[in-house]
């Protein structure tokens with residue numbers, strides 16, 4: 191398998207999951223602005239929408255969109271338990287979480303990455319958008335569960351972690367959401383997350 195990624199972008203969720211699964215994979219760093227991949231590929235032919243993640247499966251099929259890529263990866267190694275079995279209510283809960291992360295939480299960070307400088311009013315509005323999504327995560331963790339679906343880490347946690355971790359990069363405080371902060375720290379400490387962050391240049395290897 192080959193994962194097209196951009197350092198620190200949402201594609202890092204799939205990178206973390208590949209590490210969690212311990213399956214062989216290649217990485218191809220992608221410049222989405224230039225439409226080129228580090229290996230010399232024309233990215234517009236790989237991902238017509240021009241964004242990462244794009245996963246090339248061993249069959250050659252190209253899979254895009256975070257919720258689809260993440261579930262595909264989990265389904266390749268069902269024994270790893272990173273997604274509940276298809277057809278169960280638990281799987282529906284996973285899809286519910288993935289759709290929330292993709293269409294609400296992820297998108298709430300859009301204004302910070304739009305390339306347009308935010309004036310005070312726009313920044314406040316964008317911060318409120320992130321805050322209201324973080325409040326939903328906080329409510330999901332209110333019963334003391336370690337992960338979004340309960341006590342088991344799933345692909346949704348990798349995606350939520352990557353997105354919530356952007357808060358620090360864009361200077362949005364999660365202090366009002368202590369369970370969410372602890373959740374982010376918990377997933378950041380997983381060996382698979384550390385390995386992905388080092389490989390993508392977000393962290394240095396410990397001496």
Ligand SMILES: N[C@@H](CCC(=O)N[C@@H](CS)C(=O)NCC(=O)O)C(=O)O
Nearest residue numbers: 199200222223241242243255256292
């Ligand atoms: N709906 C897509 C969104 C993916 C997305 O927003 N990717 C961003 C990185 S987080 C990207 O590649 N942006 C580069 C660009 O749009 O040029 C998904 O869920 O996979």
